[in-house]
Amino acid sequence: MFDHTHRTTMALLLTPLAIAAGGAAETTEYVCAPAKAVECDSNLECAAPIPLVAPPTFFHVNLNERVITLLGPAERRGEVTNIDHLEQGTNQVLMGGVEAGRAWSMAISEEDGQYTLTVNLGDVGWVVFGQCIAADLVSP
Structure with a gap:
């Protein structure tokens, strides 16, 4: 259903994106983990x-610095994605950008930390669902 180029592009785009938030409105840094992902083509054929x-x-989102940094796995730690657009929505943080010529967007609930990330590849798209917590909650 998806060719090697699409899979490679999606893997490169999503990995550093890994993305984003959860917690109170004043939270500016989050640690996030993806839970589920789906890949769909223009014929609405979807698969993992x-x-x-x-x-x-795991990912670290820093809204003040407008960057998302990959924390894990260890061999990918430190990969960075820039947040090009950032705004406050109703009970959510909205962000997005362009990486490797592909658009991505993410919405993070400030109420429960759940996030949805989408990546547009033309005739193929990815949707990732996950959970974030305020970064200060994971520090000792």
């Missing part, structure tokens, strides 16, 4: 994505 690189496991 097959990553060509180690998929992201």
Whole structure:
């Protein structure tokens, strides 16, 4: 259903994106983990994505610096994605950008930390669902 180029592009885009938030409105940093992902083509055929690189496991989102940094897996730690657009929605943080010529967007609930991330690849798209907590809650 999806060719090697699409899978490679999606893996490269999503991994550093790994993305985003959860917690109170004053929270500016989050640690997030993806829970589920789906890849769909223009014929609405959807399946679990097959990553060509180690998929992201944890991400740090810094809204003040407008960056998302991959925390895991260890071999990918430190990969960074810039947040090009950032705004406050109703009970959610909205962000997005362009990486490798592909658009991505993410919405993070400030009420429960759940997030949805989408990546547009033309005739293929990815949707990722996950959970975030305020970064200060994971510090000792």
